[in-house]
Amino acid sequence: MTAPLRRWLTPVVAVLTAFAIVAGPTPALAAPNTPTPSGHEEDNDPPLITEVIDAANRGFLQAKAKLDKSKQRQLQLALEIRAAQADLDALRPQVSQIATQSYRTGRIGAMALLLESNAPDSFVQRASALDELNLMNAQKLAEVNAAKNRAEQAKIALDAEIREQQKQTNAMQRERAEAEKALRLVGGRGFTGGLVAATSPVARIAPGRTxxxxxxxxxRSVKDPTTSGYITPRTLHMYKEVKRAGFDRFVGCYRPGGPWEHPKGRACDWSLQRSGFSPWHNNDMRMYGNNLAAFLIRNADRLGVYYVIWNRQIWFPATGWKSYSGPSNHTDHVHVSLL
Incomplete structure (x- = not known):
């Protein structure tokens, strides 16, 4: 390297070195199609009621489309069987004639027919006629066999379509039952707006079952963990089960005033927030109330639930969800009363 060139490169190398020190090491290129964590993974989230209904509805429609297609195919196969049977019916007299002729002549009869020829030309003519007759007979028999094969294959396909229809009918019934079950568990999609998990934990059975x-x-014989009052053992059991299911926001049970279950130690008000009460104003609060109400209703028979009030609706075991317009519209908490 010449001295002038060295003098020119020296400051350039210095600048590049300084830049590398400031900028740090060059990051390695990411491998193509490498997934990057989003920071908001929802793989383990419970399926919402809307997702269950949507999946069931899609499954139902897919099964119905397959069923309709199978029915069309069944009709086509039935027509093919009918056409093949008509061909067989039309060929039956000819087949009988061929069978009769074969019985009368056979191989010996045909050879005798040829040997009776007293001239070469006559022998050739009779041999040609015999070949033509055999060819025609073979064609007729081939037509019969083809018609029989078409009928048999169509019948096999028809049986398969009938099995497919039964399969799709069962699938439709299964998907319909799943959607109805999901709706039944939470009292209807309109009530929750779909903002509710499709499943809930199973509560342990409360004491005192006859x-x-x-x-x-x-x-009221046990200490209320939410106040200085006392509640029933069954209410305490319900409280613990709701907490065990993951509902850990503010709750109050015993209240001295009022004619209903609170002063009897048989009711709790489950708030939507960590402290105090405030009407729901976002999906998190509403879904918390929906899921809590759904848990209580799904386990009503195990916990001894008398009724649930939530979001302008009241639920009784005998009637399900009904509109509610009491002194409180219960948009800020889920109320549960026990037997």
Whole structure:
């Protein structure tokens, strides 16, 4: 390297070195199609009621489309069977004639026919006629066999279509049942707006169940963990089960005033926020209330639930969800009363 060139490169190398020190090491190029974490992964989130209904509805429609297509195919196969049978019916007299002729002549009869020729020309003519007859007979028999094969294959395909129809009918019934089950668990999609998990934990059975399925009367005999008052053992069990299911926001149970279940220690108000009460004003609060109400309703028989009030609706085991317009519209908490 010449001295002038070295003098010219020296400051350039210095600048590039300084830039590399400031900028740091050059990042390695990411591999193509490498997924990048979004920071908001929802793979483990429970399916919402809307997702269950949507999946069931799509499954139902897919099964219905396959069923309709199978029915069309069944009709086509039935026509093919009918056409093949008509061909067989039309060929039956000719087949009988061929069979009769074969019985009368056979191989020996045909050879005798040829040997009776007293001239070469006559022998050739008779041989040609015999070949033509055999060819025609073979064609007729081939037509019969083809018609029989078409009928048999169409019948096999028809049986397969009938099995496919039964399969799709069962699939439709299964998807319909899944959608209806999801709606039934939460009292209808309109009530929740779809903002509710499709499944809930199963609560442990409360104490005090009688042999006939009822509940023993209970008095306020255990300390209320939410106030300085007392509640029934069944209410405490419900409180613990709701907490165990993950509902850990503010809650108040015993209240001395009022004619209903609070002063009897048989009711709790589950707030939508960490402290105090405030009407729901976002999807998080509404979904929390929906899921809590759904948990109570799904486990009503195990917990001894008398009724649930939430978001202008009241639920009784005998009637399901009904409109509610009491002193409080219950948009700020889920109320549950026990037997």
């Amino acid at each position: 042999a006939d399925g009822g509940w023993k009367p209970e008095s």
